[in-house]
Amino acid sequence: MDTVNYHSTANEKISLIEADYQDFAFTRHYHLDFHIGLIVGGQQKFHYQGTQHQVGSGQLVIMPPDEVHDGRSMLKSGYQTRVFSLEPEWLTSLAQLKKPSELIHFKQIIVAQKDIFQSLVWLHQTLKTNNVCQLAQDCLPYEGFEKLFRYYSNIEQKPAIALGNQSIATLKEYLIANIDQPVRLEQLSELCQLSPTQFQRHFKAKMGLTPYAWLCRLRMEQSMKLLKMGIGGTEVAYQVGFYDQAHFSKAFKATYGVNPSQIR
Incomplete structure (x- = not known):
């Protein structure tokens, strides 16, 4: 059938x-x-x-x-x-x-x-x-x-040019300020005055990671800081952009090898 x-x-x-x-x-x-x-x-x-x-x-x-x-x-x-x-x-x-x-x-x-x-x-x-x-x-x-x-491809691609340090600093500042929000690629590319595709290529040439992998790591780093400050796991999940405690716990353990509840 x-x-x-x-x-x-x-x-x-x-x-x-x-x-x-x-x-x-x-x-x-x-x-x-x-x-x-x-x-x-x-x-x-x-x-x-x-x-x-x-x-x-x-x-x-x-x-x-x-x-x-x-x-x-x-x-x-x-x-x-x-x-x-x-x-x-x-x-x-x-x-x-x-x-x-x-x-x-x-x-x-x-x-x-x-x-x-x-x-x-x-x-x-x-x-x-x-x-x-x-x-x-x-x-x-x-x-x-x-x-x-x-x-x-039968046609040559443009070379990827690594983003500068100032662009990375601007992106980091923006993402930390909006870490609990659903960030869009267009928002990040506009900060660097690039098209979305140019931004992805130039970002990866600089950082060796995709923009979303970099954001995921930034969220994990911020969550670790908040947990060490004594903030509960559910609240930390919301503060770093997760809307589900289970997904946050899974991502945290995949990153650090321990559950959020084990951080003191």
Whole structure:
């Protein structure tokens, strides 16, 4: 039995498809968006630009917009896929190309690189369930697609320039003042007078961490100070931006190896 589910995300430029195709076969068609399909089970075959291709579990297919293709299962048991539908201009902007007037192009349409595949499967699941903080939601698409751009883009990317010390100091001051709030990527990038994608690239070039990983660590550092001052765990959780005691305790233990209640 064929099952197909469509999901919107917090980013209107990204939509998701989760499908198990048993009998359904796609006739010749095209998409207005980039479709990046992750084959998580079974095998698929499709015709594209006059050639038949085969793709199996652990591989991904990059289908550019406006390219005519079809698709069907190679096996009676069908195939399972997770698909990103991505607005072309947005994806190009995310890639930070040296020539931004061009749409991004890729060297090949089938990719079999385990770390890229696994990171995109995780990204698909995370965007679908939407169970991470606001800043992580904003940052994760760039993090998820960055290796695909680096290794398989046909067009050169702009170099990442490390942020200066003053920018980091400004960001730290802002985040500490708003540590209990759902911080947005746009807010941080505006402080540095950069686009959101430029900010992510330049921040990571300086700090070696994503902005949301840096914020998570800052929250943990602040929570440790508050616990040592004798403030209760529930109140500390709220003060550093957690709205659930259980999630705070889990994050704290993952960071320090002990529960908040053990801090004196």
